[in-house]
Every structure is written in C-alpha cells, then in structure tokens.
Amino acid sequence: MRSKIVKFFLVVSAPIVFFSCGGEVLPKPKGMLRLSYPEPKYKEVLLPCSYSFEKNDLSELYSARRNQRCWYNLEYKKMRATMYISYYQVNNNLDSLLRDAQNLTQEHVVKADGITQTPFENKKNNVYGVFYEVSGNAASPSQFYVTDSVNHFIVGSMYFKVKPNYDSILPAANYLRNDMMHLMETINWK
Secondary structure (H helix, E strand, O other): OHHHHHHHHHHHHHHHHHHHOOOOOOOOOOOOOOOOOOOOOEEEEOOOOOEEEEEEOOOEEEEOOOOOOOOEEEEEHHHOEEEEEEEEEOOOOHHHHHHHHHHHHHHHHHOEEEEEEEEEEEOOOOEEEEEEEEEEOOOOOEEEEEEOOOOEEEEEEEEEOOOOOHHHHHHHHHHHHHHHHHHHHOOEEO
C-alpha cells in the first residue's frame, strides 16, 4: 500500500514540478530615475553693467565677487548646479581673452569623451562667440564665450556640485545647456 501511495505521489507531482518551471528566468532590469524639469520661463535681467540677458526663473542671480564688477553666478539649487558668468572689458586684449576662454574648455579634454563647438552669431545685437558642449565625465558640461570684438567679452561655464557622472547628470545638463544657449541668444550690449 505504501508503494502505491508513493507511486501515486510521484505520478501526480512529477508533471507539476516539470511544468511549473515556465520558461527562462531573467533578472529584472534596474529602475532608472526619470528626471523632468518645468518648462523654462525667462525674464530679462537688468544689470548695472554693460550687458543684459534673459535668465530662467528657476535660477537665482548672485554677484560672484565683490572685487569683480559684473561677474555673476546663476544658481540652480534644485539641480545643484551653477552657471558662472565673467565679464571682461576689451582693451587691445581680445586675442588673450579668446585664448584664455578656449584654454578653459581644453582643460576638460582629460576627462571628456568629446568636445563639440558651435559657432554663435547674432548680427542684429553684434554678439559673436562659440558654445562648447563637453561630453563625458568632465567637470563642466557646457561653456561659452561671446564678444562684440571691440568692447565686451563674456565667458560662461556650467558646473555641478556633484562628482561628474555623465549618465546621471545628463538630463540636468541638457536642460541647463538650453538655458545657457538662451542666455547667449539674449545678450544685449549697452
């Protein structure tokens, strides 16, 4: 009788064991954090300087240094990022200013996967320059310089207050890149 019970148990349980393994077991992918930011709203910033521009309402404007007139920081606190804006008067030193701005970007070559430069020209407002997009784990994913070639020169760079990890900061870097490009496009000399 015992052997009949064991046989019955094996006959009934064997198909359950074999058919219960329903296909290949795959590990679940890691969930990725989706970062989204509000649609930017821009307002003109009137400065006691030789230039003005439009900034995103998401950012806060601070004077960068007391001893450097017309240097400003745009703080993006929620993204833990800052756009540094430095103004220089052109006095027969345009070559030096251009070289310094280009060298600032080239310092990131060590960590960058690539640097894309896009010429910028706004003939109506007499604003000319270059926008740099740095890909990879570089400290600054976006930089620019603009000038009127005669009197004014502005350098801008974006930095995050976190260790650079390109994949992690990419959504914020793209959002801020657009802000930086908008700032360039709206610069007016006085």
